[in-house]
Amino acid sequence: MQQSDTISAIATAQGEGGIGIIRISGERAIAVADTVFRAASGRKLESYETQRAVFGHIVDAAGETVDEAMVLLMRAPHSYTKEDVVELQCHGGVMPLRKTLALTWQAGARAAERGEFTKRAFLNGRLDLTQAQAVMDVISAKTEKSLKMASGHLAGHFSAGIKAMRHDILGQIAHLEAAIDFPEDEVDDVVTDEVERNVVDVRNKIRKLLKTAHTGRILREGLMTAIVGKPNVGKSSLLNALLREERAIVTDIPGTTRDSIEEYANIGGVPLRIIDTAGIRATDDIVEKIGVDKARAYVDESSLILALFDGSRELSAEDEEILDLIAGKDALVLLNKTDLAPVLTAEKLAERTQAPVIAIATVTEHGLDDLAAAIQKKVYDSGMDSGDEGSFVNDERQAEILRQADEHLAAALRTIGAGLGLDFISIDLRSAWEKLGELTGETVGEDIINEIFSKFCIGK
Ligand SMILES: Nc1nc2c(c(=O)[nH]1)N(C=O)[C@@H](CNc1ccc(C(=O)N[C@@H](CCC(=O)O)C(=O)O)cc1)CN2
Ligand SMILES: Nc1nc2c(ncn2[C@@H]2O[C@H](COP(=O)(O)OP(=O)(O)OP(=O)(O)O)[C@@H](O)[C@H]2O)c(=O)[nH]1
Numbered sequence: 001m002q003q004s005d006t007i008s009a010i011a012t013a014q015g016e017g018g019i020g021i022i023r024i025s026g027e028r029a030i031a032v033a034d035t036v037f038r039a040a041s042g043r044k045l046e047s048y049e050t051q052r053a054v055f056g057h058i059v060d061a062a063g064e065t066v067d068e069a070m071v072l073l074m075r076a077p078h079s080y081t082k083e084d085v086v087e088l089q090c091h092g093g094v095m096p097l098r099k100t101l102a103l104t105w106q107a108g109a110r111a112a113e114r115g116e117f118t119k120r121a122f123l124n125g126r127l128d129l130t131q132a133q134a135v136m137d138v139i140s141a142k143t144e145k146s147l148k149m150a151s152g153h154l155a156g157h158f159s160a161g162i163k164a165m166r167h168d169i170l171g172q173i174a175h176l177e178a179a180i181d182f183p184e185d186e187v188d189d190v191v192t193d194e195v196e197r198n199v200v201d202v203r204n205k206i207r208k209l210l211k212t213a214h215t216g217r218i219l220r221e222g223l224m225t226a227i228v229g230k231p232n233v234g235k236s237s238l239l240n241a242l243l244r245e246e247r248a249i250v251t252d253i254p255g256t257t258r259d260s261i262e263e264y265a266n267i268g269g270v271p272l273r274i275i276d277t278a279g280i281r282a283t284d285d286i287v288e289k290i291g292v293d294k295a296r297a298y299v300d301e302s303s304l305i306l307a308l309f310d311g312s313r314e315l316s317a318e319d320e321e322i323l324d325l326i327a328g329k330d331a332l333v334l335l336n337k338t339d340l341a342p343v344l345t346a347e348k349l350a351e352r353t354q355a356p357v358i359a360i361a362t363v364t365e366h367g368l369d370d371l372a373a374a375i376q377k378k379v380y381d382s383g384m385d386s387g388d389e390g391s392f393v394n395d396e397r398q399a400e401i402l403r404q405a406d407e408h409l410a411a412a413l414r415t416i417g418a419g420l421g422l423d424f425i426s427i428d429l430r431s432a433w434e435k436l437g438e439l440t441g442e443t444v445g446e447d448i449i450n451e452i453f454s455k456f457c458i459g460k
């Protein structure tokens with residue numbers, strides 16, 4: 001265990017809640033807590049065994065009571081950070097928590113940095129790097145599937161796969177090195193055949209994991225989805241219907257939405273970062289024009305476009321422009337207002353676009369299930385074949401490491417093919433082994449670690 005100073009932070013969300021927790025971790029955690037807390041029993045926390053809950057009061061330097069509290073005592077290594085940890089469970093208000101936190105600082109703790117508790121848990125070996133990253137993903141999960149992926153990572157399912165690959169590669173390195181040291185025992189061809197089989201096997205596993213990157217990223221970040229169309233086709237009505245809430249203003253006046261509106265929606269388990277945009281048209285209104293420019297930009301930036309058309313009217317020049325804008329992009333074409341007398345048909349629209357056409361009516365919610373199904377299909381068809389939420393690649397850093405490790409393995413195969421010496425193969429394999437260690441954090445630099453934890457919240 002590494003020696004470290006003592007940190008403290010509010011671990012619960014800011015605001016009013018039933019209970020609010022201040023977490024203290026480090027060598028002096030118990031001494032700090034004994035300064036700010038008086039147990040009703042009259043005993044010092046120092047005298048209690050680990051994993052105890054103790055009732056008492058938070059007191060300031062003058063001995064004045066600040067709040068009542070339950071205190072949890074977890075002695076190293078039986079704690080989240082594997083250091084001595086004390087949790088002061090106070091009433092969940094901004095004032096008692098801030099005041100108590102300040103008292104812990106006066107007593108010798110310092111303010112914890114973002115993610116510093118989890119960083120210590122990582123450095124002290126409780127969690128590996130993919131598990132530590134998953135802690136934040138559990139906190140920010142927006143759908144059940146996202147949570148399932150994150151908690152699978154936290155439980156170590158993803159790491160286990162990586163560790164197994166590293167273990168396999170190390171086994172081959174040992175095999176090669178034995179053959180180098182004792183050439184009389186084995187024939188090179190037999191050794192390289194065996195190594196080749198194993199490397200191909202590991203590469204297949206990597207490829208399978210990489211296929212999950214697309215879905216993994218969506219589950220983690222949400223699929224960026226823009227609703228676009230000419231004014232008055234029902235874009236804001238669709239946003240409201242998907243959110244089941246009157247989030248955006250809807251009127252029959254074209255040009256109602258002038259700025260884009262962004263919200264998270266859970267559509268059949270897929271988290272969408274959904275953006276309602278201003279109706280695209282030529283306009284002299286300066287404010288609306290900025291909104292229209294933004295809408296056009298979102299067509300390029302989004303991963304999915306929901307392009308809306310009014311089924312009760314003929315296709316207009318503005319509609320034609322939208323169809324041109326979305327050509328070649330990942331889009332679903334939605335024929336709205338199908339509750340009214342049909343003028344524009346799905347067949348006619350389908351002649352003008354490659355994208356799937358779905359008939360909907362936001363007022364009756366007709367077709368919204370078809371839309372959800374189409375979105376699910378788009379997300380899951382494009383990547384997932386494992387079906388196992390525990391083993392998704394879930395950020396670009398992880399994907400890049402896997403691609404580079406795979407490249408080292410490809411080099412090993414080329415080395416074998418070229419009939420170069422066994423030691424050259426071993427060098428390629430060692431590079432792959434080291435690369436994969438960057439995922440679990442076994443072979444990663446401090447700067448990368450700091451960057452990862454700097455994205456955490458305070459108190460985590
Ligand atoms: N109050 C509280 N709730 C919490 C946490 C916490 O730190 N405090 N957690 C985190 O933020 C999460 C739970 N994760 C935890 C993981 C390990 C240990 C821990 O102390 N483990 C010891 C003791 C185990 C035992 O008693 O059997 C160990 O494994 O040695 C605590 C929390 C969610 N809920
Ligand atoms: N009959 C019918 N009317 C709808 C439907 N969807 C939307 N509308 C109506 O169409 C009008 C425009 O709806 P909005 O959701 O404000 O349209 P928008 O595309 O956001 O319009 P802008 O913000 O101006 O670009 C409103 O009067 C809605 O009630 C539908 O499915 N059927």
Ligand SMILES: [Mg+2]
Binds near residue numbers: 235237249278
């Ligand atoms: Mg609108």
